[in-house]
Amino acid sequence: MALVRLRGPLKRLAGDEPEHELEGATVEELLRELERAHPATSGWILDERGILRRHINVFLNGELCEQGARVDAGDRVEVLPAISGGR
């Protein structure tokens, strides 16, 4: 199990819970599992193609990562809006 942390609207969509223990071998699998557990998050982090939205950053244990990054038990994944999206 890895820990996915959410803030702002994503937290609200996920039952107003900031932390979620989820199963998955990659960041993408964790985000898919999040969508299954909380369908309201569908389309917010990954688009309909399953691609991480352009202005969303995902950090794995504090390091910016790709959606295909491998995840181990006990890892910490944070999903944050990127400053590049601010206009």
Next chain:
Amino acid sequence: MTELLVGTKKGLFALTGEPGSPFEVSARAFAGEPVEFALRDPRSGRVLASVTSPFYGPKIWYSDDLAGDWQQAEGVALPGAGDAALERIWVLAAGAANGTVYAGGDPGVLFESRDGGARFELNRALWEHPSRAGWQPGAGGLCLHSIATWPGDPQRLAIAISAAGVWLTDDGGASWRRGNEGLVARYLPEDPPPEDEVALCVHQMQRVPARPERLFMQFHGGVYRSDDAGESWSDIAPGLPSDFGFPLALDPADPDAAYVIPLAADIDRVTPEGRVRVYETRDAGASWTPRGDGLPSEDAYLTVLREAFGRTGAGEELELYFGATSGALFGSGDAGASWFEVASHLPPVLSVTAGASR
């Protein structure tokens, strides 16, 4: 009392007031987020808004209480197995059938809701049209921005896409055909490519409610009228200071009436000569009259976007409202004869719709 729903780069603003004096901001929603378009469905009173979060993507929201909670509409996405993602919802329109709402967006897609906007479905016939691979986007993307319903006949619909031209259906969207005869794209070579590859950059198109076979269009260089339900088009731009512009408004009481707001040129998208003027025709485009009483007339270089011109009422009581990217919002309570400043310092205005306040 009139209500304006103003979509801006930084949220949705509802303004209420009486024509002739500045309006008050009565509600704001989606603070900080681009609201492309907002519509109060006159049948249900429900407000729908298209919001394009730069972080979380395009969504449609609806609420039965403008100051209350909003619900996210379902189904506003492209098929997951494809290469494309939905970029933006440009426009919302109440359909002819009760409960029907349409949404048009980028990349050239139409959604339909039959439950007042809670759930939408992609129009597959347009999405899977064989010519789609040849469609070219305009500067704003491949945007489906105009949805012209046919009063009393839900089977007939005209839509316009920049830059894939006009599309018509007589079977409720089960099939689509082009409606572009007579349109001249001056930005293409004189020997144009085949019809399926022509990039026809429609900027705005609206149907005359009292004579549904008539439509008016602002083109990317040209103002046109169709009297055969969008099959063919005639140029009615002579008499205007420029045939370039974006928005368009009609008077439901007069099938011969239309209003446009010309901009100087495609390479200079501001009001010409530093003067803000709306141009009105009452003879179906045979002649145009400038309407600028009360509008800025000196050193005024405004840009008015395609969805930023709304109206309510009809005839002598026609009210017109338009907003600029400067954040200024202007209105007329006498069909364009005189104008007043509705609001001065909004964020850049993306869209304006008007109706009676509830």
